[in-house]
Amino acid sequence: IPSIEYVDRIDLKGKVAVVIDVLRATSVIITALSNGAKEVVATTEIDETFKLKNNNSIIGGERKALKINGFDLSNSPLEYQENIVRGKRVILNTTNGTKAINKCSDGAYVFIGGIINGKAVSKKIAEIGKDVVFVCSGTDGKFSLDDYICAGKIIYNLLEIKNGELEDLAATAYMAYRDNKGDLFSYVKMASHYKYMISIGLEEDIEYCFQEDIVDIVPEVKNGKII
Numbered sequence: 001i002p003s004i005e006y007v008d009r010i011d012l013k014g015k016v017a018v019v020i021d022v023l024r025a026t027s028v029i030i031t032a033l034s035n036g037a038k039e040v041v042a043t044t045e046i047d048e049t050f051k052l053k054n055n056n057s058i059i060g061g062e063r064k065a066l067k068i069n070g071f072d073l074s075n076s077p078l079e080y081q082e083n084i085v086r087g088k089r090v091i092l093n094t095t096n097g098t099k100a101i102n103k104c105s106d107g108a109y110v111f112i113g114g115i116i117n118g119k120a121v122s123k124k125i126a127e128i129g130k131d132v133v134f135v136c137s138g139t140d141g142k143f144s145l146d147d148y149i150c151a152g153k154i155i156y157n158l159l160e161i162k163n164g165e166l167e168d169l170a171a172t173a174y175m176a177y178r179d180n181k182g183d184l185f186s187y188v189k190m191a192s193h194y195k196y197m198i199s200i201g202l203e204e205d206i207e208y209c210f211q212e213d214i215v216d217i218v219p220e221v222k223n224g225k226i227i
């Protein structure tokens with residue numbers, strides 16, 4: 001039974017969690033691992049991120065969607081190219097996404113989802129066959145359309161593989177995706193984080209994060225690392 005929950009009221013015991021921050025933390029993690037990063041560590045604090053840095057690691061992240069002073073990379077998935085991340089440990093700190101990941105340690109399985117790997121995520125959760133909670137990172141504690149439509153896409157892809165009941169919020173996300181697939185980019189234009197990203201020149205990142213199923217991997221959080 002899929003449901004959608006917000007990070008501050010989640011109960012994940014015995015369930016599968018899929019953490020979503022389409023713009024952009026989970027899209028960065030999926031991209032870095034698919035381009036050969038050894039692992040990703042999601043941190044909650046900036047200080048902690050600096051402390052974890054060593055010769056074989058890259059530190060990346062954002063505040064107000066801009067690179068943090070002293071970090072190697074920002075939170076743009078386009079920066080996590082193979083020649084930069086291959087074999088490296090990526091330590092990522094973002095405003096909402098990495099915090100959401102760290103709140104999900106109770107899940108029986110914790111996966112990292114995005115629009116870029118949505119179909120692969122749906123196959124994985126269909127195989128496991130447990131109830132699944134889509135944990136939407138949101139923006140500063142608020143609902144965000146981009147995470148919601150991504151949850152809707154994964155639910156839609158899941159129902160193509162396997163029948164199941166949906167909780168009401170999951171059903172509305174499913175319908176939002178069903179009625180907008182083919183033009184997700186127009187849908188996301190109403191999102192507040194979309195408008196902010198456009199205002200600081202990050203349209204290319206949004207275009208990248210909204211491409212469906214260009215990546216086939218499903219990152220999993222295990223023992224504090226994402227692999």
Ligand code: MLT
Binds near residue numbers: 025065075097
């Ligand atoms: C976040 O974690 O809040 C985001 O990924 C923000 C962003 O860089 O777009």
